[in-house]
Amino acid sequence: MWYRTFRTLGYTICRPYATCATKAERFVKTIDPSTLPRGYLVSSTYAGIKNAIRPVTSTNEPSAATTNVPHPQEAPKPDVALIVSSVPAAIAGTFTTNVFKAAPVVHATTALKAAGPNARVRAILTNSGCANAVTGQQGLEDTQTLVNRVQALLSPRNQNAIPTYEQDARSSSTDVLMMSTGVIGVRLPVAHIQRCLEHLAAPSILQSHPDAWLEAARAYMTTDTFPKIRTRQFILGNRRCSIVGIDKGAGMIHPRMTRSGGQLHATLLGVFATDAPISSATLQRCLDEAVRVSFNCISVDGDMSTNDTILALANGQAPFVDLDCTDTPNEWTETEHPDMVNKFAEELKSLCIEMSHLIVRDGEGAEKFVQVHVRNAGTYEQAHAIASSISTSALVKCAMHGEDANWGRILCSAGYASLPASTPAWTLDPSKVNVTFLPPPHQPDDLAPLPTLVNGVPQAVNETQAKKLLSYEDIYVDVDLQGGSWGSQGRSEATYWTCDFSKEYITVRW
């Protein structure tokens, strides 16, 4: 089977990266079919989007159209995926705050707003290759055309519709959403995608098998070097609940057209589908919190996309553990089932963090995975701002690439962070700052933490230990502000994840 052709090497976090296998070999894991959520079917195919679109140019080089055609004997990577819930699912979403929102983002946010707290969706259509961004009114119409077509195909009036579909009074016309990633400023090749939709929505094509999920994850990929998919399973009350997460990392979509005319674009897309019975409003709050400490805490190059979207679906199809007792309520809400919701929120958060790390690990040119933990700040927002400033500093990222325990650059970037206001005002106290490099968990060398700055005073550094610590692929930086101007009242912390800046990044991003 395709997904088994990746060797799962049992990646050891503390092995020096230079000796490791490819990222695909290390980070693609076999999916246990029993951990996939119930009531979802997926399909994906190759629509030829990259070849269909041309950048807006006045000259067309003859070779441009054929550049991305794969070798005849090589199956092209799928670029369209459909995820269908057998019943209308509760839906939640978080979207880019970029002013220039792509058409699918505008469509989804408008649809969710119109649908209100009981919003339901039946399907998520995703394409890679074209972001449908900066495409104006035409872009919105293109998204709507495709969404309408999927809705019609999944409608119970369509005699070919998937048999498990159940009519639900709550479902509305907003029940298909779309996500796009790829080249911006170019119209979506609607005809190319449209002619795949009947195939994608056919009952014989929609599958619940791990192969189908992995292929869907591949359809999301742009310059990602591996498909990103993980599952979680847990017992909640009398239900065995599962979540599957797919995401894709920041990546250049048009590697052969990087010169003028090719509009490269990086986007974060993610979808989390669960069979837990959660209301839309509750799911939204769980997702907000999960994204706040996962996807909103990663950085590859500091550039926020026009298309960033994370969607979560909950269809309530989780099986009962004790079949004699099936009187679980239809949907859990925070007020009525706080324990269930809290446990679900923790599981979703944990999965979001794991999935966000995969994006950092697959960051363009990334050779290091760096965790920046800022402790004992005034507020979470202040700790987050400082961790973000450190994690996006080009100088820090170059130092990590060079395996240099450079506390000076860390301190400097912490010092110019733009701090959100708080009452009372909170400030960093230079004489209280500790910067320590921590050994990665489970490292075999039994290294001790390496303090480089204690109470604002530079420390004598054991060069041998520093060299060893920084040679790991995973670097853990601990910044303890000891409460700053609030003293013992300053106890907030935030964790950020970033990668290093390598020459490879410049090459990829030319």
Place this chain on the structure above:
Amino acid sequence: MWYRTFRTLGYTICRPYATCATKAERFVKTIDPSTLPRGYLVSSTYAGIKNAIRPVTSTNEPSAATTNVPHPQEAPKPDVALIVSSVPAAIAGTFTTNVFKAAPVVHATTALKAAGPNARVRAILTNSGCANAVTGQQGLEDTQTLVNRVQALLSPRNQNAIPTYEQDARSSSTDVLMMSTGVIGVRLPVAHIQRCLEHLAAPSILQSHPDAWLEAARAYMTTDTFPKIRTRQFILGNRRCSIVGIDKGAGMIHPRMTRSGGQLHATLLGVFATDAPISSATLQRCLDEAVRVSFNCISVDGDMSTNDTILALANGQAPFVDLDCTDTPNEWTETEHPDMVNKFAEELKSLCIEMSHLIVRDGEGAEKFVQVHVRNAGTYEQAHAIASSISTSALVKCAMHGEDANWGRILCSAGYASLPASTPAWTLDPSKVNVTFLPPPHQPDDLAPLPTLVNGVPQAVNETQAKKLLSYEDIYVDVDLQGGSWGSQGRSEATYWTCDFSKEYITVRW
């Protein structure tokens, strides 16, 4: 003479950079002695600071101490410079807003605050090689020790003091300031610097010759590839006024010790000395405005240093044009001499802009000089925030390096700029944005502007023209927001200057 050994090639801005001479050959210009301000003397020498300091390590490699010793036949670059005014000069300063301010920054800001609006200085002592940052109370004491020593040497009670010195009742004990740049977290080698001071302050060593000024500019350099010095001369009323500016660009100070232990650091230092008669308070306002639109509008790598300092001195020694009419007031102030002050402010601003550009051109690994002009925003601060966001985007900087007219990345980075609030609120309107690449001034190819986005709609791009425009060393990006949500009321503009991101940057910053 040393400064004439650089060929001044009459740099043509539109020549493709690949065919150009070195940056030193292109950007070091001969100084006309008659354009230097009156009443200033300078000296510089090699104190061996880089060799004197050792990073805080537990192991000392034998080779470390000798790494930076120059070839015996090669004169070492000076690393200490003294600029002395023959009379106490009005003083103004702008300093880094980084929380972790270096000792000389704390010393200077404290001294200027204590001295009040009539602050006067006699001398500026500058060293490169050691930033005296993150050195705590000891660092402050070290700065004070050196400042005290220079004061004693320049005191009229010292019989060797320079003969032109005139006692001034207004001068106070705060009349020597210091600037430092280099390695951080390491104590200043006070003894090494101190033993040079008598030499530096000796009347036979202090000079007003262009050679002496150029050597002082060299003393400021860290990884700068050329000394940065320019002059301005202009008639104000009955006075022929001059300004000389020296600055140094962001640079790694310890290229041989970039691995753990070496704490690399980038700093912007600048000094502007004029013989115009300007009061300290007025000089401060002129400097604030000049820095706001020059040094605060450049970016090399987006990292703000702990040592950034710009100082301005005005000693009132400008010669009279008409010697029969010498009744000019002692000092010009904004309220009493607005025309004089406005003209002076324009000259200072123009010089600051020129000097700030030299830093961008000498940016580490920089091969392109990029001007980002944002027009028709709500407020200056909003235009500045958008221009800054575009100029610090790694993706935009990579695109400029790759000579890619990538309006998508420009738009995207404009879209996530963190906008300062205004009343009423102002927002970007995606349907009004124009992005145009402009031909550099005086380019011989007579190229037309290249609109890539008009009213938010991507334009067909003439590939040949785009290729030509982007092949220039200087790239001009014009972003017209057409007033955004304020319509015709949105008329503010800001200009930012940045460089590209090259593989060379990663190499330098390892």
